[in-house]
Amino acid sequence: MNPQPELLSEKEVGLGWHPKRVVLILLIFSIVMMFAAFTSGYIVRRDEGNWREFDLPVSLLINSVLIALSSASMQWAYASARKDEIGRLKTGLGITLALGLAFLVGQYMSFGDLVAGNTYFGGADANPSGSFVYVLMGVHAFHLITGLVFVAVVLRRALNYQVHSRAMLSIGNATLYWHFLGGLWLYLYLFLLLNH
Amino acid sequence: MSDMTPKPNLSPSVEAQGGIGSAPVPATEHDDHLLHDDHHHEHHDQHWLWKYVFSQDHKVIAKQFLITGMIWAILGGTLSSLFRLQLGWPEGSMEWLTPFLGKWIQAGKLNPEFYLALVTMHGTIMVFFVLTAGLSGTFSNFLIPLQVGARDMASGFMNMLSYWFFFLSSIVMFSSLFIETGPAAAGWTIYPPLSALPQAIPGSGAGMTMWLVSMALFIVSQLLGGVNYVTTVINLRTRGMSMSKLPLTIWAFFLTAILGILSFPVLFSAALLLIFDRSFGTSFFLSDIYIAGQALSNQGGSPVLFQHLFWFLGHPEVYIVIMPAMGMVSEVLATNARKPIFGYRAMIGSLIGISLLSFVVWAHHMFVTGMNPFLGSVFMFLTLIIAVPSGVKVFNWLATLWRGNIRFTAAMLFAIGFVSLFISGGLTGIILGNATLDIQMHNTYFVVAHFHLVMGSSAFFGLFAGVYHWFPKMFGRMMDEKLGYIHFWLTFVGVYLVFMPMHYVGIAGFPRRYYAWTGFDAFSQFADLNKFISIAAIIAFLGQFIFIFNFFYSIFRGRRATQNPWNSTTLEWTTPIEPGHGNWPGEIPAVYRWPYDYSKPGSEVDFIPQNVPYSQTHSSNLPYEQDMAE
Numbered sequence: 001m002n003p004q005p006e007l008l009s010e011k012e013v014g015l016g017w018h019p020k021r022v023v024l025i026l027l028i029f030s031i032v033m034m035f036a037a038f039t040s041g042y043i044v045r046r047d048e049g050n051w052r053e054f055d056l057p058v059s060l061l062i063n064s065v066l067i068a069l070s071s072a073s074m075q076w077a078y079a080s081a082r083k084d085e086i087g088r089l090k091t092g093l094g095i096t097l098a099l100g101l102a103f104l105v106g107q108y109m110s111f112g113d114l115v116a117g118n119t120y121f122g123g124a125d126a127n128p129s130g131s132f133v134y135v136l137m138g139v140h141a142f143h144l145i146t147g148l149v150f151v152a153v154v155l156r157r158a159l160n161y162q163v164h165s166r167a168m169l170s171i172g173n174a175t176l177y178w179h180f181l182g183g184l185w186l187y188l189y190l191f192l193l194l195n196h
Numbered sequence: 197m198s199d200m201t202p203k204p205n206l207s208p209s210v211e212a213q214g215g216i217g218s219a220p221v222p223a224t225e226h227d228d229h230l231l232h233d234d235h236h237h238e239h240h241d242q243h244w245l246w247k248y249v250f251s252q253d254h255k256v257i258a259k260q261f262l263i264t265g266m267i268w269a270i271l272g273g274t275l276s277s278l279f280r281l282q283l284g285w286p287e288g289s290m291e292w293l294t295p296f297l298g299k300w301i302q303a304g305k306l307n308p309e310f311y312l313a314l315v316t317m318h319g320t321i322m323v324f325f326v327l328t329a330g331l332s333g334t335f336s337n338f339l340i341p342l343q344v345g346a347r348d349m350a351s352g353f354m355n356m357l358s359y360w361f362f363f364l365s366s367i368v369m370f371s372s373l374f375i376e377t378g379p380a381a382a383g384w385t386i387y388p389p390l391s392a393l394p395q396a397i398p399g400s401g402a403g404m405t406m407w408l409v410s411m412a413l414f415i416v417s418q419l420l421g422g423v424n425y426v427t428t429v430i431n432l433r434t435r436g437m438s439m440s441k442l443p444l445t446i447w448a449f450f451l452t453a454i455l456g457i458l459s460f461p462v463l464f465s466a467a468l469l470l471i472f473d474r475s476f477g478t479s480f481f482l483s484d485i486y487i488a489g490q491a492l493s494n495q496g497g498s499p500v501l502f503q504h505l506f507w508f509l510g511h512p513e514v515y516i517v518i519m520p521a522m523g524m525v526s527e528v529l530a531t532n533a534r535k536p537i538f539g540y541r542a543m544i545g546s547l548i549g550i551s552l553l554s555f556v557v558w559a560h561h562m563f564v565t566g567m568n569p570f571l572g573s574v575f576m577f578l579t580l581i582i583a584v585p586s587g588v589k590v591f592n593w594l595a596t597l598w599r600g601n602i603r604f605t606a607a608m609l610f611a612i613g614f615v616s617l618f619i620s621g622g623l624t625g626i627i628l629g630n631a632t633l634d635i636q637m638h639n640t641y642f643v644v645a646h647f648h649l650v651m652g653s654s655a656f657f658g659l660f661a662g663v664y665h666w667f668p669k670m671f672g673r674m675m676d677e678k679l680g681y682i683h684f685w686l687t688f689v690g691v692y693l694v695f696m697p698m699h700y701v702g703i704a705g706f707p708r709r710y711y712a713w714t715g716f717d718a719f720s721q722f723a724d725l726n727k728f729i730s731i732a733a734i735i736a737f738l739g740q741f742i743f744i745f746n747f748f749y750s751i752f753r754g755r756r757a758t759q760n761p762w763n764s765t766t767l768e769w770t771t772p773i774e775p776g777h778g779n780w781p782g783e784i785p786a787v788y789r790w791p792y793d794y795s796k797p798g799s800e801v802d803f804i805p806q807n808v809p810y811s812q813t814h815s816s817n818l819p820y821e822q823d824m825a826e
Contacts (some may be wrong), residue, residue, distance in 0.1 A: 011435040019350040022427040030419055030461045037465035037508065041480075041501055050483065050496045122477030124493035131478040135469065 002094050024173050028180050031143060035184060038139070039191055046153075046195065052127035056196055063106040070099035071182040074151070078175040084165045088159065093155040096178065100148045109139050122178030129196070136188050140181070146183045150174050161190050214448050219798060250360075252352030253777040256462075257359050258338035262663070264366060265330020265742065271370075273737045274642045279314045286714045286731025292379070296432070300378070306593060308711040312381035313399050315709055317373065319384030320407070324414055325369070327517040329362050329656075330342050332456075335520055335662050336425045336449040338670065342768035343443050345434025345776045345785060350427035361417035365410045366628045372406035380407035382531035383709065384505055387479035388499050392473045395487060402430075405474065408467050415460045415467075422453035422460075429453075434767070436787035441806065443791040444537060447544050448523025451551045452516050459512035466505035500565050507558035513636055514651045515554045518618075519547060525611040527791075529593055529663045531598025531764045532608035534802050536792035539592040546592075551583050563631045564638050572631045578717020579629035590615065601795065601802075606680025607665035613688045617717035620692075621650025624699065626633040637707070644700025645695045653691045660687075660743065668761045672774040673754030679746040683739060690736025712775045765805045766791050778812070789821075 015022070015137070045051070077092025114120075119130035154174045157163050163171050236245045248256060258691050278297075281290065289304040290297075300310040303446075337355065341348055349355045381399025386407065394401045429450045434440075442450075472478040481502045482494035530537040537543060559567060559575040593615045602608065609783040624646040628634050637643060660683075661778035701722045706713065713719040760769040767787065785807035793804040798816035810817050812826035817825055 011431065012435065012437055015430055017431070019427050019431040022430055023350065023354075025421050026423040026426055026457055027419070030423075030457050033458050033463035034465050037462040041465070043503055044504060045480075045498055045501050048498050048500075064705055087716075122472065122475075122479075122677065126478060127373075127496045128478070128480050129496070131472065131480060135472065139468070 018169055021089055021173060021176075022171050026179070031180075031184070033187070035136070039188075041194065042136075042191075045128055045132075048128075052129050054114075054119040054133070054196055055117045056132050056133075056192055057117065059106060059110045059113050060189055060192075063103050063110060064186060065105045066099050066106060067182045067185050070096045070103065071179050073099060074175050074178045078168075078171055081158075081163050081168060081171050082165050086161065086164065089163060089171075090155065090158050093151060093158055093176070096151055097148060097155065099143060100151065100178075104141055104144060104148075107137055108139070118184065120139075129145070133192060133196075136192070139190060140185055143184075144181050147178055150177055157173060232757035233572075250356060252348070252356045254337045254341050254349050254352070254355060255670070255775065255777075255779075259335050260359050261329055261333035261337060261362070261671075264748070265326050265334060267327040267741075268321050268330060268366065270744070272318050272326060272625070273740060274319040275314045275321070277734050277737050278306070279311055279318070280730040280733045282311055282711065284715075284727040285711050300302055303594045306711075309381060309398050309710065310378055311711040312383075312397070312709065313403070316368075316381050316383050316386075318381050320369070320380070323384060323513065323517065324411070325366060327652070327659070328418065328513070329414070329657045331655060331662075331799050332452050332516065333359075333362065333421060333521040334450065334659075335445070335524060335666070336421070336453065338666065339445055339768065340425055340428050340449055340777060341432070342669070342771065342775075343446050343766050344429060344432060344437055345767050345787065346428055346432035347780070347784070349424045350431060350473050351424055351771065354423050358417045358421035358424065361413050361420065365413035365417060366407050368410035368413065372403045375402050375406070377401040377403055377812055380405040384533055385503075385510065386406070386470070387506075388470060388473065388497075389485055390788045391488065392470060392481050392570050393485070393492075394474055394649035404472075408471055408474075412464065415464045416458050418456050422456040425449055426457065428651050433664040436783045437767075437791060440541070441787055441790050442802075443523075443524040444526040444543050444547075445520075446541070447547055448526075451547050455512045455516050455519075455551055455554060459509045460797065462505055463509035463797030466502055468508070469505075470502065478589045499697065502564070503562050503565060504558070507561045508555075510561065511558040514647070515550055517655045518651050518658075519550065521549045521614060521655045521662075522547070523661040524658050524665070525593070525614045526596075527766070528607045528611040528665050529596050529615075530794060531762050532603045532605055532611070534603070534794045535600045537586070538598075540792060541587055542788065543592055546588040549585035549588075550582060553578060553585070560631075560634070561631055563634045569631070576629060576631045580626065582629075583626055584620070586618075590622070592621055594724055606637050606675065606677055606684060607661045607762075609681065609688075610657045610661035610664065613655050613684065614661060614665065616688075616693065617649050617654045617657060621646055621648075621654060625650055637702065637779075639707055640702040641698045641706045641708060645698035645702055646710055648698075649691070649695050653695070656675055657687075660684075663747070666760065666768075667754075668757030668773075669768055669771075670758050671751045671754070671773075673750050674757050674761065675750040675754060676746050679742055683742045683746065686742070687736055690732055690739060694729055694734035694736060697729050760805075763801075763803045765793055767806055770805060770807055788824075 017025075073092050073095040077089050077096060080086075080088035080092055114130070114133065118125070119133065120126040120136040121131055151174050154163060154170050157170060203487035251257060252261075278293075281288070290301050290306050291304040293306075294301045297306075300307045314349045315597075320728060337349070348621070353824075368547070379396040380386065380391070380403045381397055382404065386404070388398050391400055391404050429442075429446060469478070469480040473480050473482055479497040481499050482492065482497040485492045485494060526537050526543060541713060557575060557579045559571065560579045563572055563575075597612070624642070626642060628637060628646055664675055664680055665722075667673070701719075704718070704722070706719055706722060713722075757773055758771055760787070762769075767785060770785050772781060787806045789804065789806055791806050793799075793806075795802045796816045799813060800815065804813055810821045814822070814825065
């Protein structure tokens with residue numbers, strides 16, 4: 001018996017995506033549901049009154065710019081990989097990592113700004129409005145760390161010349177995830193801007 | 197146990213690669229002819245640890261889920277027997293339980309706090325650990341690759357992680373039974389503020405913390421599993437297996453997994469906020485609370501917010517529990533009635549309808565929270581619409597049985613029992629879906645009776661039908677049919693004897709979760725009925741040990757199974773009797789027809805498997821099928 005390895009060409013076409021792409025998209029949906037729960041909870045809670053208004057620190061705007069730039073550099077890295085420009089690919093991934101880290105540090109510093117503006121996570125002076133901001137930022141930051149790990153893995157592969165125009169799956173997935181995380185933050189920022 | 201057949205050598209020539217994993221990757225990354233395969237651990241002499249414990253074979257993982265689920269079911273049933281003892285004989289002495297329960301028996305009486313913990317843990321265990329992980333974890337894992345024609349799940353590794361997260365979650369939940377302050381006791385719905393204030397009752401302390409940790413792990417397990425199931429169905433169907441040729445089991449598992457992916461994260465959000473409230477001083481769900489005259493500092497929270505978040509998961513969850521059972525029952529009914537399932541496409545449509553509606557009805561659990569009556573009537577309207585797809589399914593099942601050539605196997609009995617229980621329990625759902633009636637019935641035994649019939653017992657019947665039907669594929673042996681009949685009749689009669697009287701006492705206003713009702717004149721008249729329910733419940737529970745015995749005895753001593761013992765059409769019966777890792781030793785069969793060609797006019801045999809091409813069945817082909825054959 002010499003069984004054939006399972007070839008995707010033996011399969012029904014389905015959506016035409018690689019299984020790992022499908023896994024990623026499903027995970028993105030589950031993250032979306034989590035934030036949908038948080039933000040709709042925020043609205044429901046706000047409409048019930050006893051809701052303390054708060055100021056959003058300006059530093060969040062800087063962080064938003066940082067993460068938008070990191071998305072751009074990720075896209076640049078992806079485009080470079082398509083064109084087999086491995087040097088630019090590595091630079092792009094490196095810049096993305098650096099900007100992602102800078103965003104995380106920036107978010108951490110924004111926590112300080114929030115506290116300075118008397119918006120607390122917990123304790124006797126806290127109101128759910130402020131606590132929600134910390135939860136939204138914190139849970140997003142957690143997912144961003146997973147995104148950084150993912151980008152770092154792709155960078156390591158790129159350093160081993162394992163990412164190029166005929167091996168686009170990992171960087172394709174990383175780019176999708178990174179754009180999602182960036183988009184998610186911009187949504188959260190806009191949401192807080194409109195609803196604080 | 198199984199796996200004595202020679203293993204196909206599956207060592208991949210090309211390593212599958214992807215973004216999320218971290219294996220070093222060769223350069224042939226992109227799609228097309230890339231094999232998808234995580235079987236590189238598969239060597240000829242595998243250590244038993246990798247073969248049976250940390251296995252990545254979906255069939256072994258399915259058995260792990262099943263056996264863990266069975267252990268949980270025994271425990272959950274034992275807990276219910278304990279509180280039925282209390283409800284049936286409120287004045288009786290429980291001194292004899294002291295060796296088992298220790299300090300929870302005080303002066304011959306069950307500790308009231310522990311009674312609450314029993315109810316809570318019974319609900320949690322049954323809903324999540326048995327009927328979610330034990331049911332869909334077992335059969336989604338077992339049947340999806342076998343029935344769609346795949347060698348394994350999309351990611352064997354994630355699948356293994358899914359089980360071990362469930363295992364960890366189980367360990368945490370199980371340990372919480374033994375801590376000093378007792379397990380969580382705020383009900384399986386863990387409403388704050390009772391669950392949010394560690395000082396509220398003993399069960400809100402460490403037990404609640406462990407409950408939350410355990411559920412967080414459980415949600416991770418469900419997501420890893422669900423993502424895998426959906427990906428496998430989308431990507432790994434064999435040639436010819438279009439979505440409209442999938443067995444209804446697969447449709448049910450597929451939609452169940454989607455529900456899980458979309459609803460469990462919401463429970464995770466709620467649990468996270470609750471953890472912050474409990475341990476980090478936030479006030480998401482807490483406001484204006486006085487404990488022993490002391491005002492708490494928490495301001496601005498809303499306990500109703502928790503209910504919204506909880507039931508946004510909680511309602512889809514009941515369909516996560518029931519839909520796999522529906523799928524398996526459809527399959528078992530068609531196979532054993534020797535008839536095509538009636539209304540195949542309507543069955544898929546109704547599953548999709550139920551899945552969509554399940555997301556927009558959650559607030560019918562909250563009619564008494566003081567919600568806007570207009571909002572209540574919207575949710576009532578949406579809730580009652582669910583009767584439509586449910587009715588479609590029931591009538592299709594009945595029409596499948598109609599003039600069928602019925603073989604009353606144990607699996608078939610349980611499948612018919614499922615239909616019966618689903619009707620009985622579903623009808624009271626129409627009553628409870630009405631806001632006006634629900635406000636009267638809320639938190640009475642009528643609700644308990646309703647959901648135990650329609651989702652608890654029904655899902656158990658689906659589980660039993662599945663185990664009796666697919667046991668030969670799991671272990672290569674048959675379960676004993678006679679013991680199966682005894683098990684069925686004890687369970688079927690037992691379930692009705694337990695839950696029918698509960699409707700009656702519920703309508704009279706008998707409340708849920710009351711430790712003692714003897715102080716209320718209005719309820720004392722139900723003493724005999726309560727005793728009756730308790731006796732029936734304990735007998736029905738003891739009857740389950742017939743199943744447990746049958747199960748384990750048959751694994752080792754059962755009659756050997758044949759290749760296709762039920763003369764079924766689906767792909768899993770084309771594998772060897774005890775398939776190894778990879779399922780088919782040679783090529784995966786291609787699929788040419790739908791899965792319900794039973795008793796097709798003109799055919800020599802009364803079933804035509806899915807992998808038989810039309811060119812071999814000229815006598816039974818319809819005109820358009822004949823065209824495809826040529």
